[in-house]
Amino acid sequence: MKNSAQRDLFPGALEMMILRTLKRQPLHGYALVQHIKRTSDDLLQIEEGSLYPALQRLLKEELVKAEWGISSTNRRVRIYKLTAAGAKHLERQVSSFEKMLEGITRVLARGES
């Protein structure tokens, strides 16, 4: 297991990224994880499996919904879509994340000078 080498995500980060990605377009699990990995230029090493419990959480809270469909590679896959509640949740999460990031950045900048 390479858990120790993995750059830990803070709680909720994975969910936020999933919601953000799904906001652009509905995707199935595999495509979703590939997209996140690619977009982050593999800076974030995510265990692919860890996506699924996160998706289950989002499903349970009805922030996303899923439907079985056929993928571009002609597979029977579950395609996830953002719900209205999911969109609202994402907005709130992003804004609070940005505030947090700004705070952290300021502290880090002060420390350098």
Next chain:
Amino acid sequence: MNWLKQIFSRRRVYHELSDEIRQHLDEKIEELVAAGMSKKEAIAAARREFGNVTQVERDGREVWRWPSMEDFLSDFRFAARVLRKNPGFTAVAVLTLALGIGANAALFSVIDAVLLRPLPFHDPGGLVAVHSVDLKDANQGGEISYPAFLDWRSRTHSFEAMSVWSTMGFTYTGGEQPESVTGAMVSANLFSLLGVAPALGRSFTPDEDNPANDELPVIVSYEFWQSHFGGDPGVLGRALTLDNQEFSVVGVMPPRFQFPVQRERVEMWITIARDLQGKSALAAQRGVSYLQVIARRKPGVEISQAQSDVLLVQDQLNRQYPENRPRGANINSESDQIAGAMRPVLLILLGAVGFVLLIACANVASLLLARSTVRQREFTLRAALGASRWTIIRQLLTESLLLAMTGGVLGLLLAHWATGALVAMAPQTLARTSEIALDYRVLAFAFLVALVTGVLFGLAPAIQASRFDLNHVLGENGRGSSAERGGVRLRSLLVASQLAIAFVLLTGAGLLLRSFHHLQHVNPGFRADHVLTFLLDVPSHRHPGAQRAIFVQQILQSTRALPGVKSASAVFGLPLSETQSVFTAAEIEGHPVPPSQRPRVGFRIIESDYFHTMGIPLLQGRTFTARDEQGGPPLAIVNETLARQMFKGENPIGHRIKPSISFGESDEAPLREIVGVTADVKSGSIGGKTVPEIYAPQTPTDFIGEMTVVVRTMNDPEALVPAMRSLVSSLDKDLPLRQVKTLDQYVSGSISAPRFDALLLGIFAALAFVLTTIGLYGVISYSVVQRTREMGIRIALGAQPGSISRMVMREGSLLTLSGVGAGLLFSLFAVRLLRGLLFGTGEIDPATFIAVPLLLMAVALVASYIPARRATQVDPIIALRCE
């Protein structure tokens, strides 16, 4: 309702999740293969990138669950499966627990009804029983005369209200057959004192304590109203004929109302007015103490204050009426009064049954410990797969609780059956038995006991089982681990404690059984076999004056003519019956003694064939003859104890004695010439002391209406009952036979309480004994199995079978000796509790204290001999190959 939908759709959700993960992996593999990897490499890489599939699936599912509740349910399901798969173990454990819990629930249902539940009256805490005590003879009395009671009531200040009561048998005529019913004579204020109003009609009014010109009032029980009047509300005002006197029904009490609280149902209540009628009315005499007193304390008045209040008044009375024997007073709370003698016994039994449960717990704990060693590999595997120590403890505790609860349910079934048996054999002194039931209180108790039991026997094995070193156990192939040795130590401790507890119970049971045995072999002074007895209350208005004695003679003569009758006689005051005799003071002619110093003697009136029929030997002089019954100078026969105590070696025959009892018109008690001395009989109880007694012949003047007829038969005395009924009915159709019983029944009734104690403690001790033996056998044989390899090596190295079996036996003996030693020590203290219950044996009875350890050691020897033999038969090759 979303969560509900989720629960039902969960299986589908899980399924979809698994599906999706498989698709993900397939897609990944396909992609990697397309990029040029071999299939095998691709599979490995995909899995590596994905992470632990099982873990992901589980995490994904967990999202949908309610963690604690569902953990419990799954633990529960798993436990049920484990128990189902081991039916032998489960059956033994459940049965053991059912016995323990069932015995506790049964006894608790009795104790709850008899001791714990408040009396069914208003504010029962304020009710007290006030006794008038004979200062010279603490064993006698408790009753008071009505004039003395009136003085108590008017002169004391501690009570809101005070009532007298006395139970009595009535002959109720008015139905098709004359019927004897139990009733009580009470003060008019009794019902308001108890705070219970009639369900129909009214209570007594205060002036109904006094005799009136019109009919006296009677209040009947709800049950009597239902059975005799079909619940007709028109019963009010109807006349009821009791003992040939008409009473008018004024009220019906609520269902299940019972006063006094006693075993036998009381069907009706009349006022004291009945005993105040006529010239020499019973309740008008200060010398006749026959009434019980119940009172309600004023709020804030302690029992001790109330007692000194009554004592002060009684002191005045003692000085005011020096011709009466001086009396004191004693107050108990009414609930103590009713629980009475049964309280210590029931508490001892509760302790005993609690110990039985402890032993049962120890047995099951021991079984679980043994199993947990066997299941060590299972736990280890689960731990390796990520189960925490708490998960394993939780799982094992769930199994224990499931066992305990199953045992509890089965135990309640046992208790239901056992309670019935308990009530059936309970002695008369156990009041409130009608309230005994398996109600919600007993259910709650059983549930609680099962819960505590489950934790008690489950916790230690669970902790033991969860305490292991992964690498060690897996590496060592699960043998000889430290947890195992710890388990054996714990089990040995359990067995030693079981032995100690069993020792204590066996000792107690042994002592009670010996006491009972002694009681059974007490000579009552008469021959109790083949004697039928019944009470005749000869009414004076149909058989006036001398007719009454003649009527009894007629009955006896006809009885003697019946086939199968050897002899027949009659007595006022049958030994061991409720009317055992009257007590009175006596003095010898020529030795005047002030009234307060005169000894108390029992007084009986007998028909001339009494001693012969009862089989009471005459020691000196003669018995009464038919001629003595015609009248003439008053005569007496005394018993041995009286002759010894009052004549001190002098021959009493020819002397004259004066028991203070007068009959008929005369106020002066006659001097009676002693014509004979008979052997002593047990009058009050089989275990009691014999008292001085005087017999007088029944004459036309010296006669008391309540005669008990005694008939000695050749065959089964009870077979004679129908013939006797028709005989009496042919002479007086309105006269019922009351208290039809054999003399044997009186004797066994007199020892029913010790029988109850001995039987119950005996059963509990036997249970403890059997469970302990099983426990001991289990521990020894298990330790042999554990050491199979060791035995094999020893035998392979040339150890003789003898030395192997000695080694195993030594282990068993060590356990036994330590358990028996501890038990002996505890017993020396515990037997003190039995002090008041023993008869004819001391607390430290050598026979019991020798027999119990011998028995335990013998059984322990057998219990370890069987496994020891098995140990010598270990085949070294097989034992070593086991590895």
